[in-house]
Amino acid sequence: MKYLAYYDTPANKAENRYFALAATNKIDYICSALNRIGYTVELISASGTQNRRGCKGKTVQLTEQTFLKLFPCTGTGRLPKRVLGRMLLKTRLFLYLLCHVKKNENVLVYHSLGYCRMVALLRKLKKFRLILEVEEIYADVNGRERDRKKEFKLFSVADAYVFPTELLNGKINTHNKPYALIHGTYQVEPDRGCRLFSDDKIHCVYAGTFDPRKGGAIAAASAAEYLPENYHIHILGFGSMEEIQHMQELIDTLAKKCKCGITYDGLLSGEEYIKFLQSCDIGLSTQNPDAAFNATSFPSKILSYMANGLRVVSIRIPAVEESAVGKYMSYYDQQTPEAIAEAIMQADLENGYDGKNVLRNLNENFMKVMKRLLEDNDEGSEN
8 A cells, every 4th residue: 555754764864855753753653564464555755855966766665565665856955946846846746646546545644734735636536545644733833724724625535544642533533434543653662671870860851852832841851940869850852953052051050950960862863762761760741731732642752651661751631641541641730840840759660560561452453443444444433
């Protein structure tokens, strides 16, 4: 089956195509799940290069049953070149799908504003079965009403959906079409047997975006002021140069007055990231509960923490509390540093919690639901 997304692999550094690492990780997991239930996947990437020079198109075999289609693209440069490059890439993508997608074929599409109108038109022309993977409503993030109209037009023509939360399903799937739920990546990480810290402190980690609209990084760091000296808060993540600088300045200020240790540990990935998480005790999911997009999107970092054996402290929001992992969280109710610190200190590190086993069960269930969704066009829900 075909799977359309803005996608590339971190290994393809030379071409420097744009993609989001969190989205790539989830796409990789879904491809793996589809492979395990018997589907060969052709990933069709809409990603262009961020280099000044262009790059050629190619097809790459990622695994035994997953292939990646990359299109030729022009490089960056002056505005006319960039505009022409985007037009050419979209044209190539459109023509490829027009020629290769068959009537009634299942096509999984990772929802993006970049190709909303194209996918809606192709769905009308080719009559394929559109399965739309929706992680969030982008207009809730950027506040643009014109984007909301584009998004909901595409939502309305989808034949089935993949959602991270029941709340998003309730908001978008008003005609009770088939859907599957997947909160994030259910891949369990084996224990690396590596502990980076030997100071007998309780190590807490926030890993994620520094985007102030999300609010999680600043909230997690600020909790350090209210924790005793046997705790250490680590901030890992990414953002613009300004956001990273602001975070470093905040951490430097807090470090001078906190009993608790606090450090900015950069942006980690791969084995380095996994070993760092497995050296910590508590993962922090501290996004702003008042932001509209946080009402329906599930914080993927929660599953990353669980996959590596950490306890999780989270803001109490319906998207988390009503999820399949909601009962395993340690919650706080007010978005204040004091409340976050209190929840961290109340987290029970001695109970029989096994986050990895929870994810193993969710993995098995997702494959069953996805198989049913792909094979039964009349299925009305995920159950």
